Amino acid sequence: MAIRTAEILTIGEAAAASGVSAKMIRYYESVGLVRPATRTESNYRTYDGKAVETLRFVARARHLGFSMEEIGRLLALWQDRGRASADVKALAMSHIAELEARIAAMASMKATLEHLVDRCHGDDRPDCPIIDGIAAGNGCH
Amino acid sequence: MAIRTAEILTIGEAAAASGVSAKMIRYYESVGLVRPATRTESNYRTYDGKAVETLRFVARARHLGFSMEEIGRLLALWQDRGRASADVKALAMSHIAELEARIAAMASMKATLEHLVDRCHGDDRPDCPIIDGIAAGNGCH
DNA sequence: CCTTGACCTTCCCATGATGGCAACCCCATC
DNA sequence: GATGGGGTTGCCATCATGGGAAGGTCAAGG
Numbered sequence A, B: 001m002a003i004r005t006a007e008i009l010t011i012g013e014a015a016a017a018s019g020v021s022a023k024m025i026r027y028y029e030s031v032g033l034v035r036p037a038t039r040t041e042s043n044y045r046t047y048d049g050k051a052v053e054t055l056r057f058v059a060r061a062r063h064l065g066f067s068m069e070e071i072g073r074l075l076a077l078w079q080d081r082g083r084a085s086a087d088v089k090a091l092a093m094s095h096i097a098e099l100e101a102r103i104a105a106m107a108s109m110k111a112t113l114e115h116l117v118d119r120c121h122g123d124d125r126p127d128c129p130i131i132d133g134i135a136a137g138n139g140c141h
Numbered sequence C: 001c002c003t004t005g006a007c008c009t010t011c012c013c014a015t016g017a018t019g020g021c022a023a024c025c026c027c028a029t030c
Numbered sequence D: 001g002a003t004g005g006g007g008t009t010g011c012c013a014t015c016a017t018g019g020g021a022a023g024g025t026c027a028a029g030g
Helices: A012-017 A022-030 A049-063 A068-079 A086-117 A129-136 B011-018 B022-030 B051-065 B067-078 B085-118 B127-137
Strands: none
Touching: A012 A022, A012 A049, A022 A049, A049 A068, A049 B127, A068 A086, A086 A129, A086 B022, A086 B085, A086 B127, A129 B051, A129 B067, A129 B085, B011 B022, B011 B051, B022 B051, B051 B067, B067 B085, B085 B127
């Protein structure tokens, strides 16, 4: 059996330490987002401080809404000491734009619905501007 | 061969008329969201005015961000002449709340990213508060 | 009448990111 | 040495959608 010191974590420990589930760690590895983990003689994945740090980076980027594809690019930039900060900024700004677009789309849905909801009595009668609005396509700005 | 008048549409025509792709019409049917289409003798799906209207209803509801499960309930309410408008209103309001939650989550991501982007020079040097922020977990409110 | 092209049919696969389950292996502890 | 907890792989499911293959059908035109 391999010797495991306090610095070398199993996947479960790395999951707890990084905030990424063991399942997702394996998945990230399988799709090449992160380097394959080192293994013990008995085929267990092992994670050192650097590997855990990388996983935490991924978790935070996910938390900011970056797609895995974008995170791949972010990781490359992170590990590239010769990177230009302009490249990072461009990636971040394009993601902000995407977030804005999605926010705007949902805000528009919300506005339309609120418009309809405001007109609905919400009682026990069948009369309903919401249903009518959806059926007729009115009420959509 | 069956006789097809101008009122009876093929799936492609119904798709064009409703804004739902033929692919999705078949899918909606397969999962029971809409009633199975009538068929010609040669097994082609046919759509009359009412069926197309239903598809348009689905398209509009999707456009408002309702999930298919919610649309199923909306369709039932739409077709139920004894419905209480309160039920429709509750469904709409719960969807508004969900939209709000998703908007808030994305707005928070956007704010964090904007905060980081503002601090990034965006030049050809590697120094980058964005990358550092993601790596360190700072900059997240 | 037969070809051609457009359209229909079903079935399978893929997406993105994640969870669940099954079968099996390994390690530490009692 | 048994036991329990956690590792390994692999497959399936989600949600809504698109793509494509293989084969049947229809309408128009030579």
